[in-house]
Amino acid sequence: MKQKKNILFIMGKLDSGGVSKSMLSLLNVIDKEGYNISLLLINTTGVFTNNVPKGVEVLMDKRLTALTNGVRGVAELMRWGYWGLVLASLFKLFLASISKVYAGLWLAKIMPRIVERPFDLIIDYGGQHQLYYMVDKLNGKKKITFFHNDYRKWNYYEKADRQYFFHVDGIYTISETCVNALREVFPEYADKVRLMENILSPTLIVRLADEPCVLKSHQYLFISLGHVCRRKGSDLALHVAGQLWRNKIDFEWWFIGNMSEDCDYLQLAKEENVVDRVKFLGMQSNPYPYLKKADIVVHLSQYEGKSIALDEAKLLCKPIVVANYSTVRDQFTDHLNGSICERNVESATKAITELLENEILRQSYIEYLKFHINDNSEEINKIYNLVRDN
Template sequence: MKNVLIASFDMEVGGVERSLVSLLNNFDYKSHQVDLMLYSHTGDFMNLIPKYPNLLAELKPYKTFRMTIGQTIKSGKLLLGLARLRAKYEASKTTSGEAGYRQMQYMWKYSLPFLPKLEKKYDIAISYLWPHYFVAEKVQATKKIAWIHTDFSTVDTDRKLDIQIWEKFNHIIAVSEECRNAFIKKYPTLENNVLVMENITSPDLVRSLADEKVNNPMLQDSRFKLITVARLSHAKGIDNAVRALKLLKDKGYQDIVWYVVGYGGDEELIRTMICENDLTDSFILLGKKLNPYPYMKAADLYIQPSRYEGKAVTVTEAQILSKSVIITNYSTARSQVKNGIDGYITELSAKGIAVGIEKLYENFELRNKLANNCKNTDYSNSFELEKLYKTILENRRAYNDKCSSSSL
């Protein structure tokens, strides 16, 4: 049995967490003893963790990373609170990029002296969510692996700090080929360390969950229904979705309605935009849903209006449900769909999204072609895990060779 650690933050509803659930449900537990380290035992997906991995106890200092600075100090973690204040100050010196990425890096960097280590030593330690400081600095393992879920060429990070951490990993796993290419464009010295392993999908589970009975207003809506499942954030481009729908309404497409399943920090901004554009009855936020698939199933089109992605789990899940999908032309889009075959790639702008929706709305034959091609595609890919097992096996062979040499 090989000892494996998988570390992530929590199990709140999100694409990374959904892919982690699929990974855990398909893992080979006959050959691997798996410990799961979650910094916080919170989130609606906690109940979806299978029984086989051993869920380690929370380490309270790590749980503070999703608290405010004030809450951290009140909880008795004064030094961690001060480290957070320093991180906030350092991040404030830069104004480029989406807020928060550098602050997360600095938060980990300055908190490290006050964070506990894991005592157990592992054959393989997997850091499933950036920033990867915990596995890099606080875990003993013969081999370490870090996951990439996003397009790193588009986010503003402290590159020097990032490289210091990435270099502590034997392998870096990207969720698509284009995700890998974007990563090595930013970090060319790490090219030989980066492998590709797609997110594990479970088509039978997705289709089964799509048939669950939920309180779904889409079923009584006779309009042409669009659906997006995503965080309400700058990265996911929900603001551009609102603008795109406004453009369509202004062109006379009054029978189109856009539903969004998700939550996030941009909710107030999005609601304000909806009101300002007089879209209250046609751009509808459904909020957080543990099971988004019945809503996907009820839609006529799935739209991913993102500014950047690694490889969106929700797009593949929509394809599993035989939906026509439209995605924006973010840099990794070609790894997500075959344009004109099993999806449609449109310009990354509000206008581009509107043009794409209009095209598929008007062209039933194309819409039907995309859906049928998805229906006839096998999206099961648990075989992707063999790539991970191979790295573990190589690690064991190297260890055995080293022991054999030492005994001579």
């Protein structure tokens, strides 16, 4: 009998973000009968930790979680008597106040090696300290790393990444724009950069969307998916909500995702007089019934790699208004499968209003998306090919 290949994925935390959704989608479609699949979770406090599919071996260690939990983690290490790690973690917190790069390198250095056995393929799915840890402390015949964004917009770790990219067999990212960005920033590693799209299962998403959603809305319902934060344009969205309300449009706007502390969003909603129009629903383990109810999905991010939330909205054939960030045209053509607006109140308000008033345009988006459902499960073959090359 042919011996099964061993594949290890490394993930920082299975939280509510797009990278976590992408990781779980990949683990759901990968062949767990033909391969031994393991997942090393650096931090086990994420809300989707228990959603890892059956057949995947989860590797975890409370010390790793504590080392990535800030001050709370230091207290836990003290309680357990890991005094060396307490001192190392305090030094990491000091380094973080100086440089993300130094803190990331130091974190990888102090993270205990919790698995000694060799793997045929190791895939770091999050980058930074996970990449450094994989290269320095794990045993794999082949090692690849993922970067899920436009590197030109998120280049804090460039110096360290340049050093560690030398030691990996592949640098994978999720869109053509992201591929070009990596090749531009790291021309010496251009031949290592490869494209692998986020994997989505239309059948699974449609099934989950059919679960009941008891919340009701006003005449029009807008939904924004993702963390409630400035980077995702949540502050801009509230200003747009205020302008729509002043324009006497009857709507409700639901925000689905954890709320950050980079802005007082409740106060901003009060200032814009839209407290009764806006709902912050927090993180939802199944956001798709909410998404299914939406008249328009609004996404005003400052930047994205390739938004998995928007790919999900497209699978459910939702009209979408999306900001003109650098990678947007990897997913949208203006007035063909969505409306692309500039990142300001006037442009976003105009795009939303146009869709509300122009039923023919709105329906054209829906019909186009119905006939362009993208099931890209075959992307998983890129993982299999890496193992077969060993």
